[in-house]
Amino acid sequence: MKCGDFRETYVEDMAIFETAFARRALWLFLAAMAAVPAFAGGFWLDVVNRILIAVVAATGLNILTGFTGQISLGNAAFLSVGAYATAALAGKAGLPFPVVIPLAGLITAAVGMVFGIPSLRLKGLYLAVATLAAHFVIEFAVTHWDSMTGGVNGISIPAAAAGPLSLDGDARLYYLILPLTVGMLLFAKNLFRTKVGKAFVAIRDQDISAEVMGVNVFKYKLLSFGVSSFYVGVAGALLGYQARIISPENFPITLAIDQLGMIIIGGMGSILGSIFGAVFITLLPELLRLVVGPLSATFPQLTTLFSSLKMGVFGLAIVLFLLFEPDGMAARWHTIKNYWKLYPFSY
Amino acid sequence: MSMLDVRGLILHFRGVAALSDVTFQVEPQHIHAIIGPNGAGKTSLLNCVSGVYRPQRGTIAFDGRDVTRLSPAERTRLGIARTFQNIALFKGMTVLDNLLIGRHTHQRAGVLGGGIYWGFGQREEIAHREMVEDVIDFLEIQHIRKKVVGTLAYGLQKRVELARALALEPRLLLLDEPMAGMNAEEKEDMARFIVEISEERGTTVVMIEHDMGVVMDLSHRVTVLNFGEKIADGRPDEVRKDRNVQDAYLGEQHGLFDT
Numbered sequence: 001m002k003c004g005d006f007r008e009t010y011v012e013d014m015a016i017f018e019t020a021f022a023r024r025a026l027w028l029f030l031a032a033m034a035a036v037p038a039f040a041g042g043f044w045l046d047v048v049n050r051i052l053i054a055v056v057a058a059t060g061l062n063i064l065t066g067f068t069g070q071i072s073l074g075n076a077a078f079l080s081v082g083a084y085a086t087a088a089l090a091g092k093a094g095l096p097f098p099v100v101i102p103l104a105g106l107i108t109a110a111v112g113m114v115f116g117i118p119s120l121r122l123k124g125l126y127l128a129v130a131t132l133a134a135h136f137v138i139e140f141a142v143t144h145w146d147s148m149t150g151g152v153n154g155i156s157i158p159a160a161a162a163g164p165l166s167l168d169g170d171a172r173l174y175y176l177i178l179p180l181t182v183g184m185l186l187f188a189k190n191l192f193r194t195k196v197g198k199a200f201v202a203i204r205d206q207d208i209s210a211e212v213m214g215v216n217v218f219k220y221k222l223l224s225f226g227v228s229s230f231y232v233g234v235a236g237a238l239l240g241y242q243a244r245i246i247s248p249e250n251f252p253i254t255l256a257i258d259q260l261g262m263i264i265i266g267g268m269g270s271i272l273g274s275i276f277g278a279v280f281i282t283l284l285p286e287l288l289r290l291v292v293g294p295l296s297a298t299f300p301q302l303t304t305l306f307s308s309l310k311m312g313v314f315g316l317a318i319v320l321f322l323l324f325e326p327d328g329m330a331a332r333w334h335t336i337k338n339y340w341k342l343y344p345f346s347y
Numbered sequence: 348m349s350m351l352d353v354r355g356l357i358l359h360f361r362g363v364a365a366l367s368d369v370t371f372q373v374e375p376q377h378i379h380a381i382i383g384p385n386g387a388g389k390t391s392l393l394n395c396v397s398g399v400y401r402p403q404r405g406t407i408a409f410d411g412r413d414v415t416r417l418s419p420a421e422r423t424r425l426g427i428a429r430t431f432q433n434i435a436l437f438k439g440m441t442v443l444d445n446l447l448i449g450r451h452t453h454q455r456a457g458v459l460g461g462g463i464y465w466g467f468g469q470r471e472e473i474a475h476r477e478m479v480e481d482v483i484d485f486l487e488i489q490h491i492r493k494k495v496v497g498t499l500a501y502g503l504q505k506r507v508e509l510a511r512a513l514a515l516e517p518r519l520l521l522l523d524e525p526m527a528g529m530n531a532e533e534k535e536d537m538a539r540f541i542v543e544i545s546e547e548r549g550t551t552v553v554m555i556e557h558d559m560g561v562v563m564d565l566s567h568r569v570t571v572l573n574f575g576e577k578i579a580d581g582r583p584d585e586v587r588k589d590r591n592v593q594d595a596y597l598g599e600q601h602g603l604f605d606t
Contacts, residue, residue, distance in 0.1 A: 010476045011469075187462040194461030194472050195447075195454040198440070202448050205437035212397055212435075213515070214423035214452035227458060269439065 016189050033178060037171040045170040046242075047286055052174075052181045053238045054278035058262040059188050059271060060231025065260070066268035067192065068224040069204030070119050074112070074131040076255035077138035078229050082108045082236020083246045087155045088148060090241075096162035097176070097241065104237035105230040111138070112229025119221045135253055143248050154247025157240045167241070177238055184231060189271050191227070200224050201269070261314060265321045267328025276329040284317065285310045348411055350375045350519055350551045351396065356405035358391055358575075365391040366402065366575045373519075373568075378545050378552045380562045380583075383572035384595055389555045390432055392572065393521050396553070397429045398422045409519065424452045428517035430508045432524045432555075438497035442507050445496055446482060449514025450475040479514055486510045486540060502533040509540065513548075520544065522554035526561060534558065538565060563587065571595065 007013045017023045036048055061075050085104040089095045095103070115134035122130050142149050149155055159168035160176060167173045191197040199220045202210040211217050240246055258281055266277020288310060296302045302309075325332055351373040358366040366388045373379045381389050394400040396407055398419035407415045414422050428449075437445050454475060460468035483492055486506055491499060496507060505525065512520055525541065526534045538561055544550050556562050562569060562583065569586045571579040573595040579586050586592055 010473045010480075014472065014476065190464035190468075191458065191462045194464065194468060195451060195456055196458050196461050198444055198448050199451060201440055201444070202437050202451075205439050206435050208399065209431060209435035209437070210448070211419045212399065212423060212429055213448050213511070214420045215448070216420050223458065 014193060016186075016193070030182065034175075037174050042170075045174060047282065049170055049174055049177055049242055051279055051282045052177045053235050053242065054259075054262065054282045055275050056181055056184055056238070057232050057235035058259055058266065058274040058278040059185060060228045060235065061259050062263045062266075062268065062271070062274045063188060063191075063200070063231065064224050064228035066263050066270065066273070067197065067204060068200040068221065068228075070116070070221060070224065071124060071128040072131040072225075072228070073128050073253070073256045073260070074115055074134040074138070075232055075259045076251045076253060077135040078108050078112055078232040079236040079239065079255065080142055080246075080248070080251035081111050081138060081229075082233035083157075083240035083243075083250070084142060084149050084155070084236075085233065086237040086240035087150075087157045087246065090160070091155065091157055097160040097167070098162055100160075101180070101234055101237045104240075105233040108233025108236060109226040109230040112232070113222050113226045116222050116225030119225065120218050132253075135256060139248060139251070142251075150247070152248060154245055154249075156245045157243070159244070160241040170242070173238075173242055177242075180234070180238070184234065185271060185275070188231075192271070196220070196223065204269070258314070261318050263328075264318055265328055267330030270328065270330040272333065273328045273330035276333070280317075280329065281314070284313060288313060349373060349408075350377075350410060351553065352406075352408040353392075353396065354406050354408075356392070356395060356402050356407070358388075358395060358400060358402045364575050366395070369405070369572070369575070369577050371570045371577060371580055373551060373553055375551055376545060376549050377567040378541065378554065378565050380566035380569045381553065381555045381572065382557070382559075382562055382569060383578075386574075387572040387595075388575040389572055390523055391575075393429065393523055393553070393555060397427060397521055420452075423515060423517075426516075426518035427521065428512040428515040428519070429521035430505075430512050430523055430525060432527065434501075434504045434508055436496045436504060436508055436511065439495065441493050441495055442483075442488060442499075442510075443476075443479065443492050445507060445511050446479040446514045447475060449482075449511045450479065452515065478516075482510050482513045485513070485543075487536075502529050505529065505533075505537070506540075509537075513544065513550075517550060519551045519553065522552060522556075524555050524557065526556060526558055534561065541565060 017026060037045055040048060057075065057079060061072065064070050064072050082104045085107045086100055089100045089103055090097065115131060118130040119127055143152055159166050160173065161167065167176055192201070199210065199215045202213065202215055203217055203220055207217055243250065262277035262281045263274060264277070265280055266275065267273020289306070292302050292306055292309070321328065349372040353372070354370050356366050356369040369392060381392060383389050391400060395402045398417060402415070406413055409422070409425060409427060412425070414425065437448065454471060456468040456471050483489055486509065488503070488506060488510060491503060496504060499507065509522070509525065522541070526537050529537065541552060541554070542565060545552050566583055568581065569583050570577060571586060571589070571592050578591040578595060579589040
C-alpha cells in the first residue's frame with residue numbers, strides 16, 4: 001500500500017501544488033468561485049470584483065517589494081496609468097478589451113521601468129521617496145493633461161467590449177476578472193520557480209553576491225519594475241472597466257499605502273500572501289460598515305466618524321500584524337498547514 | 348599558459364594602499380593558496396579578481412583574456428566563481444534555489460518562458476535541476492536541499508555556499524576562507540571536497556586560508572602577502588622556510604639580538 005507522497009521525477013517534485021489533494025481542493029475552490037454570481041448580487045458582487053482586482057495589484061506590488069526588495073510608493077499612480085490608458089484605448093480608440101488590457105499593462109510597465117531607473121543607485125527608504133516622487137509626477141500629469149485624461153473632472157470608460165460581446169454589469173465583468181486573476185497568479189507562481197523570479201529574490205537577499213553569481217542586477221531590477229507595473233496596469237484597466245468613470249480622486253497616495261498594507265499583512269514575498277492581504281484589506285471597511293450600520297441607529301455620530309474609524313482600524317491591523325505575525329497571514333497559514341500534516345501524531 | 352595572470356595590481360582606498368604592485372600566476376588545475384597576516388590584502392586581491400573591486404592599475408588575465416575592465420557578472424559568464432568570507436548566501440531561499448541561481452548564466456528562458464512554464468521553459472528548468480542535483484550529491488547535502496538557508500548551521504551554510512559556486516560549473520574557483528570557524532571534522536570534509544574539486548572536476552582553485560596545516564597539505568603553490576605586497580611565492584615547503592614569511596608571521600625578532 002502506498003502510504004506517503006512519493007515523487008519519482010523532478011517534474012513532480014517541482015510542481016506548484018504538491019499533492020493530488022491540494023490540486024482537487026483548488027479545483028473545487030475555483031468551481032465555487034465561478035458560481036459566486038449565482039449567489040451574490042449587486043453590492044457583494046461588486047466587492048468580490050474589487051477584491052480580485054486588488055489581488056492582481058497586490059501581486060504586482062509584491063513582485064517588486066516583497067520578492068525583489070524594492071520599496072515602491074508609486075503603486076496608486078501606476079494603477080492610474082493603467083486605468084487612463086484603458087480610457088484612451090477603449091474610449092478614444094475604441095479597441096476591444098482583449099487588446100486594451102494587455103496594452104494598458106505594457107504601457108504601465110514602460111512607465112514603471114522609467115521610474116525604476118533610480119533603483120540603480122537608491123535603496124530602501126531613499127527609493128521609497130523616489131517612487132513617491134513618481135506618484136506626484138504622474139498625478140500632476142493626470143490632472144493637467146485635460147485633452148487625454150479629462151483633468152480633475154475625470155473621464156468615462158465604455159463597458160468592456162469585443163465585437164458583439166459587451167461585458168456590462170458586475171456579473172459579466174466577473175467572468176473576465178476571475179480567469180484573468182487566476183491566470184496572472186499562476187504566471188507569478190511559475191515566474192518564481194524559474195530563472196527570472198529567482199534572480200529577483202537573489203537581489204532582495206544579497207545584491208552583491210547576486211552580481212557575483214552572474215545576475216545583471218540593474219537589468220533585473222528594471223525587469224522587476226516592468227513585470228510588477230504590468231500587473232498593476234492590468235489591475236488599473238480592470239478597475240477602469242469596473243468603475244466606468246475615473247478621476248484623479250480614485251488614485252490617492254493612501255491607495256498606495258493600502259496596497260503596501262495588503263502585502264505586509266498578507267505576507268511579503270508570497271503570492272498566497274498577496275491574495276490574503278488583498279482580501280483582508282478590501283473586506284475590512286465593508287465588514288466595518290456592516291457593524292457600524294446597525295449601531296448608527298443608536299449612535300448617530302458613528303456615521304460621521306466612519307472614515308476615521310476605517311483608517312484607525314487599518315493602522316491598528318498593520319501594527320498588530322507587524323508585532324505578532326511579521327511574516328503575514330501566509331506564514332500563519334503555513335504554520336497551521338504544517339500542524340495538520342502529521343495530525344494526530346506529533347512527529 | 349597560466350589560468351590566472353595578475354600583473355602589477357595596485358589598489359588603494361583614498362590614500363590607503365590595499366595592494367601595491369602584486370603580481371602572481373595560477374597554473375591550471377592547481378590549488379593555489381594565498382596567505383598572510385590580517386589586513387595583508389588577501390580579500391582585496393580576491394575582490395579584484397572576481398570584479399567586486401576595480402584596481403587603479405595593473406591587469407588581470409583569465410585564460411589568456413584580459414578581464415580587468417569586466418563586471419563581476421561578465422567574469423562569472425567566463426567561468427570565475429567565488430565564495431565569501433562572511434557567508435553571502437540568499438538567506439530567504441531554499442538550498443535548491445540558491446544552487447539554481449548558480450545556473451543563472453547558463454539559462455536562457457525569460458519572463459514569458461518562466462511564467463508560462465510550458466515546453467522549453469519547463470524542460471530547461473528540469474535539466475538544470477538535474478545538474479544541480481549532481482552538485483548536491485557531490486557535496487553530500489541531500490538532506491537539506493529543501494531547507495531555507497537562513498535556518499541552517501554555520502558549517503552547512505559554508506558548504507552550501509561552495510555548492511552554489513560549483514553549480515556555476517566554473518573553471519576558476521575563488522574561496523575566501525572556506526574553513527573559517529569550522530570544527531576539525533567539518534574542516535576535514537571541506538579539505539576533501541576541495542581536493543576532489545581540483546582532481547576530479549579539474550577546476551583551478553585559489554583559496555585564502557589561515558589554517559597553515561590545511562594550506563601546506565592541500566596547495567600546490569602558495570603566495571604570501573604582507574601589507575599589500577607579495578613577499579613570497581612558491582611551493583609550500585619553500586614558502587615555509589622563507590625568511591620574509593617568518594618575519595611577517597613571527598615579527599622581526601631576530602634583529603633584536605644581532606647588535
